[in-house]
Amino acid sequence: AQSVTQLGSHVSVSEGALVLLRCNYSSSVPPYLFWYVQYPNQGLQLLLKYTSAATLVKGINGFEAEFKKSETSFHLTKPSAHMSDAAEYFCAVSVTGNTPLVFGKGTRLSVIA
Amino acid sequence: NAGVTQTPKFQVLKTGQSMTLQCAQDMNHNSMYWYRQDPGMGLRLIYYSASEGTTDKGEVPNGYNVSRLNKREFSLRLESAAPSQTSVYFCASSSPRLRPQETQYFGPGTRLLVL
Numbered sequence: 211a212q213s214v215t216q217l218g219s220h221v222s223v224s225e226g227a228l229v230l231l232r233c234n235y236s237s238s239v240p241p242y243l244f245w246y247v248q249y250p251n252q253g254l255q256l257l258l259k260y261t262s263a264a265t266l267v268k269g270i271n272g273f274e275a276e277f278k279k280s281e282t283s284f285h286l287t288k289p290s291a292h293m294s295d296a297a298e299y300f301c302a303v304s305v306t307g308n309t310p311l312v313f314g315k316g317t318r319l320s321v322i323a
Numbered sequence: 324n325a326g327v328t329q330t331p332k333f334q335v336l337k338t339g340q341s342m343t344l345q346c347a348q349d350m351n352h353n354s355m356y357w358y359r360q361d362p363g364m365g366l367r368l369i370y371y372s373a374s375e376g377t378t379d380k381g382e383v384p385n386g387y388n389v390s391r392l393n394k395r396e397f398s399l400r401l402e403s404a405a406p407s408q409t410s411v412y413f414c415a416s417s418s419p420r421l422r423p424q425e426t427q428y429f430g431p432g433t434r435l436l437v438l
Contacts (some may be wrong), residue, residue: 219363244426253327254366254428294336300365310356310381311427315365 212237216314222248224322227244229288231317233301236282243284244273244302244311254300260284271295296321325385327328327430329414332337335436336404344399344433346376354417356427357381357389366413368420380415411435 217232235241242261246254258269265277271294275286298318302311306308329343348355353374358366358381368381371390378389386408388400399414401408412433417425 238347246429251430254415256425256426259426290324310354310368312368313358313366313401315363 211288212241212265212312213307214301214303214314215311216299216315216317219315220318220320222320222322223291223294226290229286229291229295229319231241231286231299231301231319233275233284233286233314234282235303237283237303239305242304243275243277244304245273245284245286246300246302248298248300248315248316250297257286262269272323291319291321293321295319321323326346326350327414327416327428329430329433331433333434333436335438336401338405340404341400341402342404342435343401344412344414344435345396346398346413347396348414348416348428349395350414350416350418350428351394352380352418352428353394354390354425355417356417357387357397357413358413359383359400360413360432361410369399369412388438400434404435406437409437410436 215234230256230275245257248254258267260277268274270272273288301314327348334426356371357369372378372391375394390398414430415427417427
């Protein structure tokens with residue numbers, strides 16, 4: 211069965227600093243990978259997704275993620291953090307049409323002025 | 324388009340009471356899902372419906388029932404609420420069918436407190 215591990219339940223960065231949120235997956239077949247963001251008291255919205263077209267995926271709000279099969283990773287990055295990036299971020303994996311998304315436990319990102 | 328809507332937004336129940344959480348989507352999606360979100364646990368799938376007329380259990384189905392009323396609506400029922408069911412509940416949908424690369428669209432959530 212597939213699974214997702216997000217390293218670090220809470221990450222804190224200074225405004226303007228690099229954002230790096232880590233996600234590792236476990237899957238015996240090629241996965242589809244997603245990053246979702248949740249702002250306070252809201253539902254989740256898609257940031258970006260990997261569907262095997264390209265290993266470097268660009269998403270909304272300046273975020274991008276790189277699929278690395280050898281490392282079974284799909285880390286999320288943004289060159290320069292903004293205060294509005296403060297939210298909870300979820301990595302998720304799906305491998306077959308009959309299995310819905312499996313989510314990681316989430317990483318809360320704080321941005322310090 | 325309203326997207327995915329959920330009612331109510333907030334509910335307080337006493338142990339043993341029952342209630343139904345409502346979810347509707349106006350995107351003509353085939354697949355719909357119910358998740359619960361608890362601190363430090365991420366989102367866990369309760370039930371899902373790949374298409375109208377079908378439902379399947381997810382990771383944490385105990386204590387819940389679902390009904391896919393029609394293509395638009397997917398309800399979640401708690402027959403006898405327990406404090407362990409205190410959580411935030413999210414409904415989601417995806418289209419056109421249950422394919423692994425499809426984006427799920429989420430509702431705003433229902434906060435449930437069981438005393």
